[in-house]
Amino acid sequence: MSAKYEARTEAAKSLLCVGLDSDFAKLPEQFKKAEHPQFEFNKWIIDETHEYVAAYKPNAAFYEARGDAGLRELKMTMEYLQMEHSDIFTIFDAKRADIGNTNNGYVTAIFDWLGFDAVTLHPYLGREALAPFLDRKDKISIILCRTSNEGAGEFQDLKLLPYMEVISPEPLWKIVAEKVANEWNRNGNCMLVVGATYPEEMKIIREVAGDMTFLVPGIGAQGGNVSAVLKNGRNSKGTGLIISASRSVIFSDTPREAATTLRDKIQSYR
Amino acid sequence: MSAKYEARTEAAKSLLCVGLDSDFAKLPEQFKKAEHPQFEFNKWIIDETHEYVAAYKPNAAFYEARGDAGLRELKMTMEYLQMEHSDIFTIFDAKRADIGNTNNGYVTAIFDWLGFDAVTLHPYLGREALAPFLDRKDKISIILCRTSNEGAGEFQDLKLLPYMEVISPEPLWKIVAEKVANEWNRNGNCMLVVGATYPEEMKIIREVAGDMTFLVPGIGAQGGNVSAVLKNGRNSKGTGLIISASRSVIFSDTPREAATTLRDKIQSYR
Numbered sequence: 303m304s305a306k307y308e309a310r311t312e313a314a315k316s317l318l319c320v321g322l323d324s325d326f327a328k329l330p331e332q333f334k335k336a337e338h339p340q341f342e343f344n345k346w347i348i349d350e351t352h353e354y355v356a357a358y359k360p361n362a363a364f365y366e367a368r369g370d371a372g373l374r375e376l377k378m379t380m381e382y383l384q385m386e387h388s389d390i391f392t393i394f395d396a397k398r399a400d401i402g403n404t405n406n407g408y409v410t411a412i413f414d415w416l417g418f419d420a421v422t423l424h425p426y427l428g429r430e431a432l433a434p435f436l437d438r439k440d441k442i443s444i445i446l447c448r449t450s451n452e453g454a455g456e457f458q459d460l461k462l463l464p465y466m467e468v469i470s471p472e473p474l475w476k477i478v479a480e481k482v483a484n485e486w487n488r489n490g491n492c493m494l495v496v497g498a499t500y501p502e503e504m505k506i507i508r509e510v511a512g513d514m515t516f517l518v519p520g521i522g523a524q525g526g527n528v529s530a531v532l533k534n535g536r537n538s539k540g541t542g543l544i545i546s547a548s549r550s551v552i553f554s555d556t557p558r559e560a561a562t563t564l565r566d567k568i569q570s571y572r
Numbered sequence: 573m574s575a576k577y578e579a580r581t582e583a584a585k586s587l588l589c590v591g592l593d594s595d596f597a598k599l600p601e602q603f604k605k606a607e608h609p610q611f612e613f614n615k616w617i618i619d620e621t622h623e624y625v626a627a628y629k630p631n632a633a634f635y636e637a638r639g640d641a642g643l644r645e646l647k648m649t650m651e652y653l654q655m656e657h658s659d660i661f662t663i664f665d666a667k668r669a670d671i672g673n674t675n676n677g678y679v680t681a682i683f684d685w686l687g688f689d690a691v692t693l694h695p696y697l698g699r700e701a702l703a704p705f706l707d708r709k710d711k712i713s714i715i716l717c718r719t720s721n722e723g724a725g726e727f728q729d730l731k732l733l734p735y736m737e738v739i740s741p742e743p744l745w746k747i748v749a750e751k752v753a754n755e756w757n758r759n760g761n762c763m764l765v766v767g768a769t770y771p772e773e774m775k776i777i778r779e780v781a782g783d784m785t786f787l788v789p790g791i792g793a794q795g796g797n798v799s800a801v802l803k804n805g806r807n808s809k810g811t812g813l814i815i816s817a818s819r820s821v822i823f824s825d826t827p828r829e830a831a832t833t834l835r836d837k838i839q840s841y842r
Binding site: 323325361362363364365366367369370371373374377395397398399400401402404405406407408410411415416424425426427428429430431446449450451452453454455456457458460461462463464471474477478481 | 593595631632633634635636637639640641643644647665667668669670671672674675676677678680681685686694695696697698699700701716719720721722723724725726727728730731732733741744747748751
């Protein structure tokens with residue numbers, strides 16, 4: 303499944319992921335009045351940007367905010383993508399994680415009903431809890447490792463003792479990266495979320511995670527730096543990055559131009 | 573808002589929370605054929621158990637598994653509760669957490685559209701990220717601290733390196749409890765998830781968390797022990813617990829009897 307992302311990256315010459323964070327309140331007026339506002343806006347964004355894009359990533363919160371109507375429009379968006387651009391990698395930024403079999407409900411909803419290729423997941427409950435996701439060899443689990451927000455360090459920076467035998471403490475984000483790389487990724491279907499706003503951490507995570515792909519939010523509105531991401535985050539094949547921008551592309555006056563410019567900027571640093 | 577739970581606890585003489593984990597595949601045949609299977613099953617469970625119950629807790633995964641139809645039936649369940657039993661505390665076991673303003677979508681969906689009193693949240697992104705939940709003084713944020721699953725310790729048991737002021741190392745679950753109690757709970761609207769399957773940890777969490785209320789899953793099908801929970805989890809007022817059972821009540825042949833028996837058993841240890 304990671305092969306799908308890699309193939310698309312190569313075909314589109316792009317590491318760009320567009321976040322479909324289609325907040326109803328921020329939609330242009332003509333879409334607000336449409337019958338299916340979030341779907342019709344997404345369709346327009348997809349039509350404008352697909353040539354330059356390796357992945358799309360809707361965030362669940364913006365659809366759930368509109369209840370079952372939002373969920374239906376997300377489903378319509380996925381159907382449109384599957385019909386028109388089935389080679390583009392799709393990520394549900396839902397940040398889920400429950401215990402054991404309860405996760406089966408999310409697996410069914412996200413991978414089978416909506417048809418996403420990948421989902422973002424919290425690590426706090428451990429590998430045993432996430433087995434229903436990790437056991438899906440045909441789908442990708444993207445584990446939150448170093449998140450892009452300002453206060454990410456409150457727990458993620460705590461220095462913990464990873465194993466009995468290990469004497470030197472390591473920050474939690476590094477332990478998460480090591481565990482996912484060495485123990486969770488047996489099916490080769492894991493990726494990590496590593497925020498563009500923390501390039502130094504990204505460098506260390508690349509050292510411990512091998513060639514694993516990183517989903518990198520925080521470019522654009524959050525201020526992450528493209529050249530630092532490429533420099534510190536690329537894997538040994540010069541790829542291994544899904545660089546995501548949301549507001550700065552979809553709420554630009556000219557989304558096509560914003561996507562092209564950002565795609566080209568990323569390519570220039572590869 | 574925690575006052576709502578306390579008032580109901582007193583009125584119903586109950587600390588029991590029934591988990592509406594209404595997995596479609598496990599519903600009795602007559603409900604599977606109904607027009608709104610999950611809603612009609614929930615209505616039946618509520619009619620049978622409400623007298624003995626302080627809280628209801630649907631888990632999001634079981635509804636999302638049925639897409640927008642499941643979400644509509646969850647909404648119908650909440651409307652029924654608000655109309656018939658508005659004094660019963662309601663918890664959305666959704667285990668959410670995104671960064672900053674993105675959480676506004678979840679806040680709108682969970683507190684305003686669905687009308688829940690409380691939601692469960694992952695701590696990994698830190699307090700700054702969860703501000704949209706914590707700022708809702710009229711609603712309760714229930715933070716995952718020590719979860720009930722077998723593999724909970726993978727990260728939660730990692731020990732913080734002793735630093736200047738701290739002489740003995742502390743596990744992550746204890747640090748989460750301390751931070752929520754001392755720093756996150758300024759509006760008095762936080763609770764903690766502490767699994768019944770870890771009574772020793774519960775004892776320590778009670779010591780650091782003052783009188784804060786614990787949501788305690790893991791009774792019933794998961795094997796948690798009621799007497800140990802009461803002994804180690806009660807606060808200074810002899811309460812501060814929301815003891816949750818799901819499958820062992822709702823998929824019992826006689827849910828009313830299962831709820832009464834469990835309510836009475838919990839009361840006997842108070």
